[in-house]
Amino acid sequence: LLVGLGLDEISMGSPAIPATKARLAQLDSRACRQLLNQAMNCRTSLEVEHLLAQFRMNQQDTPLVTPGCISLDNDWRSKEEVLKGMTDNLLLAGRCRYPRKLEADLWAREAVFSTGLGFSFAIPHSKSEHIEQSTISVARLKTPVPWGEEEAQFIIMLTLNKHAAGDQHMRIFSRLARRIMHADFRNALVNASSEEAIATLLQHELEL
Template identity: 35%
Template sequence: MDKLINRDMIVLDMEASSKDEVIEKLARIIEKQGRLIDLDEYLAQVHRREEEFPTSVGFGVSIPHGKCEAVRDAAVAFARLKNPVQWSADEKVRYVFLLAVPEKEAGNTHLQILAQLSRKIMREEFRERLENSQGIDEIASVLEM
């Protein structure tokens, strides 16, 4: 996952009051990395996906994602929120992985990223390290596991 995320795409103790705010802040980080062609189109795709089915996966984690032509290069941005936000009717989230995948890689790359993240999230040690890491370098090493 180290090509998909770098230390500039990790935010600790992000302040946000809604899932839309979290998604927009993380999308802007991906845009600053030059990985998006069109921020607005990408955000619209992510929001459409969230409306269809919220992307909270349990354990206080969400993996919103957008697969579209507005993405130049696949990327993952991560935020550990200062305070959990309501993500779906019955779940609050504190850890958010925002995925951006070019349409041409929608099948393979998208599924590989989701599978890799899902395996990590299932491990209690991984979740504890997300919670307890003190700095961006420490989180970056956790995400490289």
């Protein structure tokens, strides 16, 4: 909306500058002006939020899983640190504006049932309005952490935009849960040498 208003200068903290520059480079000023005109006709802030969410989804064709959303050998020591760290990473990657709200949605799912699957794997997941670009994130920990009645050392987090059409969320979750039952798939993930190797493996195995 600021681009649509013609703003060409903004002040912000230095950690946010690279991601913001990357996102601005993808915007078209004419499309932003059209978006601004539509937003001015909205009656409530919720209508504006929905309009912005739809615009971001239409503007982006970002892969579900990328090396930038994969972190290896983290020293997070608890489930709380894991979910906070992974949602913070989504903010840094420009895929989420409100990491604490997204984290709350993930905890709401955990309150229904723990997402630990055994084998030291967990799949926290949520379909949320607070994720701008649907994403599969990965964290491989140095040591296991308690996860419900299980322990988890390899976490694959699935966060899909609430406005995404269809049943993509459950299809990916079900496919991933089935693959984790296979030792060769688990071993390939655990022993992968790089973020790129994990991203490639997930794209192939989950048919993304």
